[in-house]
Amino acid sequence: MNCREVICRADLYLSGEMDPWDRDAFAAHLAGCPSCEQEIERLEQLNARLAEVLGKELPDAARVVESTRERISALQRRRRAALAGGIAAAILLLAAATYGVTQLVPSPRLYAEAAQDHRAEVMDRQPRRWRTGAAAIETATQQHGLSFARASALAPEGYSLVRAKNCGLDGQRMLHLIFSDGMREYSVYLRTHRSLNGPVRMIQRDGERVAGFETGRFRALVVTGGEQLDCEALARNVKQRL
Numbered sequence: 001m002n003c004r005e006v007i008c009r010a011d012l013y014l015s016g017e018m019d020p021w022d023r024d025a026f027a028a029h030l031a032g033c034p035s036c037e038q039e040i041e042r043l044e045q046l047n048a049r050l051a052e053v054l055g056k057e058l059p060d061a062a063r064v065v066e067s068t069r070e071r072i073s074a075l076q077r078r079r080r081a082a083l084a085g086g087i088a089a090a091i092l093l094l095a096a097a098t099y100g101v102t103q104l105v106p107s108p109r110l111y112a113e114a115a116q117d118h119r120a121e122v123m124d125r126q127p128r129r130w131r132t133g134a135a136a137i138e139t140a141t142q143q144h145g146l147s148f149a150r151a152s153a154l155a156p157e158g159y160s161l162v163r164a165k166n167c168g169l170d171g172q173r174m175l176h177l178i179f180s181d182g183m184r185e186y187s188v189y190l191r192t193h194r195s196l197n198g199p200v201r202m203i204q205r206d207g208e209r210v211a212g213f214e215t216g217r218f219r220a221l222v223v224t225g226g227e228q229l230d231c232e233a234l235a236r237n238v239k240q241r242l
Contacts, residue, residue, distance in 0.1 A: 001025040006036045010043055019108065020195040020214070110170040111212055111221065115205040117167060118187045118223035122178065123208075130163040130178075137164045144175040145192045145217075154188060154238045155179045169221075186224040186231075188238055193219035200235045211235035215242050 001022075006029050012018040013026050030037045120126045131137050138148035141164060152161045159179045167176045169189060177188040198214040209231035212221045220242065222235040 001029045003029075003033060003036055006030070006033070007039060010040055013040070014044060014047060020198075021110075021193075021219070022108065108170070108212075110172065111201075111203045111210045112205055113169045114187070114189050114212075114221045114223050115203075115208040115210050117169060117176070117189075118208055118225075119206060121176070122185050122187055122223075123225060128165065130165050132163045137161065140164045140166055140175060141177075144190060146175070146190075151177060154241050156234065156237050159186075186222065186234060188220060188222055190218050190220040190242075192217060195219065200232060200239065202232060213239050215239060218242050 006026060009018065009022070009026065013023065018026060030040060121128050131140050134148050137151070141148055141151045143166065148161075151164070154177070155161055158181045160181075161177060162180045162185075163178045165176050167174055167189070172191060174189045174191045177190075178185055179188065193214060195214045195216060197216045200211050200213045203210050208223055208225055209227070210221055210223050211231045211234070212219075213235060214220075220235075220238060222231060222238055224231045224234060
């Protein structure tokens with residue numbers, strides 16, 4: 001994570017809404033960048049002063065969300081060059097600290113790369129070295145803390161685990177599992193990851209649906225080419241069985 005990304009996402013970090021894997025990268029950057037660390041401390045002080053002045057008097061949330069979006073959009077058009085210096089980030093923090101606005105977290109790059117990988121390897125059938133058969137698949141699953149039996153149990157009724165391999169997404173080594181009902185296939189990407197148990201989050205990219213979540217022990221992504229409800233249902237099934 002670079003200085004520009006740190007300043008642009010300071011509001012999420014200070015409000016505690018940043019995803020765990022992004023929070024780790026954010027904190028690591030601060031530890032090695034005195035300039036960004038000083039800016040974050042300044043914004044924390046601003047946040048504290050605003051909270052003290054306003055107390056419990058909060059205006060209507062819907063009105064605040066709309067007006068904040070308009071101001072952010074106008075600021076970005078007028079002062080793109082100043083964004084890297086922290087002006088836009090400070091305004092975002094001011095709105096959030098003053099009115100308690102909850103902002104949507106940008107889709108992580110991990111989700112986008114999972115969609116691209118699924119498109120290339122499953123939809124476009126680009127040649128890859130897959131492991132097939134119980135013994136070969138278990139060689140891959142064991143590297144990520146799963147037996148073949150447990151990995152197979154992630155499939156919903158009518159589907160079965162047909163192949164697996166290791167791959168890299170956003171600099172992370174992940175297990176790629178393919179489940180099929182004989183006609184349709186979907187991907188499950190996962191790796192061991194110590195974190196809090198989090199909700200299922202969805203994005204759509206280039207026709208693929210991606211649902212991601214964390215269980216406290218695993219980070220996982222489910223990618224399909226179907227409807228959002230189908231992808232979300234598959235993800236919840238995997239999450240329940242991990």
